[in-house]
Amino acid sequence: MLQKLLVANRGEIAVRVIRAARDLGIATVAVYSDADRDALHVQLADEAVHIGPPAAKKSYLNIANILKAAAETGADSVHPGYGFLAENAGFSDAVTAAGLVFVGPSGDAIRLMGDKVAARSAAHAAGVPVVPGSAGRIEGIAAARHVLTLTGFPVMIKAAAGGGGRGIRIATDLAEFEAAFPQAQAEALAAFGDGGLYMEKLIPRARHIEVQVLGDGVNAVHCFERECSLQRRRQKVWEEAPSRALSDRLRDQLCNSAVALARAVKYSGAGTVEYLYDDAADRFYFIEMNTRIQVEHPVTEMVTGIDLVAEMLRIAGGEPLRLRQSDITVTGHAIEVRINAEDPSRDFAPFPGTVGALRLPGGPGVRFDSMLYPGCVVPPFYDSLLGKLIVHAETREAALVRLQRALSELSIEGIKTTKPLFQALANDRHVMAGDFHTRWLEGWLERHASRLTPELEA
């Protein structure tokens, strides 16, 4: 069992991890930059250590300062949260080399899944369907032309070292392809220092469905799927569980394939295997595996009753998986929306500032994970996520009504937020019918964004 955990993060996820640790009787150490002296995670942890100036590079990404804070406080373990150093293999290695426990997979597992070509090969080897495309890195344009026979058009040309939507080009015919391939090579080399490319068939209308897994290095289980098709600029804004698009048969196949991959790579900790689901063809394809806890993990927690962060801490403490697959079931439906400090009526312009009065939603089936308190400062230096509103109800229909109810209770004075976006979406007939794909929201925003004006309460 871990005794003292340093949480190498800030914001709502630092608060979330501190809560899970305290529930297990583990002492907690927060770290903070100059901009976060009064932040909620600093207030809630047993101890807090200053690690540098506001710029993330000098504080939350500063491995030397974080390890120094761990040594000074006698922490025996480090949880990276998400973002910042969570998928930095060198950080996992450095934590381990310092004699501490990294709450997450080994540096080698992070490296394997961080290389998109290697991850795709690992998935293919584990019997997980991958999007038709190149078997690995493509050596030159002649080989690339051959891959076109597998993918057809449109085709995506991706940088092996890319990710998060960066380093992707799309060609819709051969002429575009001939021009785009050498450009993509040069761009990948300039942007990532690695000109390696791979190619995948573009599935224009797909859902994003992902499977939560837990592994202890030997065994692995899944905690069913989440659907995260409502995205803007490839960033998820709304997530739910379960996906209403899947048949029971396909859900079994999907979830079992995620477990097969986790077992094949001897995965340890919480991870997420991401897929595209093509409704029209009723097929799913592996995209990538994220080797961390994800922002949207609470929807899985709400429908399974499992505390995923607590399970991560138990696994990191050396316990074998407590849950057998047959212990894990889904009850009802959960939806999460991301409350960001952004103005949706002005192209989601960031809106840092100081929070005035605050009224948080509550009551049955409502959870609000956030970094907010009345009077807190939302600094401009980090991402815009203020908190996540999660609702749970017996059915998806009831969850949508509960979401409306909870949104109407939420009031954050002094900051413009994305709340109006979710009030409109929860009332939209396509959303109510679950009729969307990963590009749907962007089209909807072109028509509706101008009326999503947040009220700015003084």
Place this chain on the structure above:
Amino acid sequence: MPQIQSPLPGTFYRSSSPDTPHFKADGDAVAVGDVIGLIEVMKSFHEVKSEVAGTGLRFVIDNEDPVMAGAVLAELD
């Protein structure tokens, strides 16, 4: 003396990436509309365009320093 102020709070950068040259060097002349740096606000980047013209540019904020909205970034003769 003319000053260039930050329109937004965030982190100030003098170049578009660590590997590219600064938008402006110390001592440069600046015309109205010239980009002199970037402000990163919540992971989005915004160009800082000068609203004044002058010569002998002097930055009073270092690359990657935090700034508040309205903070003076640079001065001109």
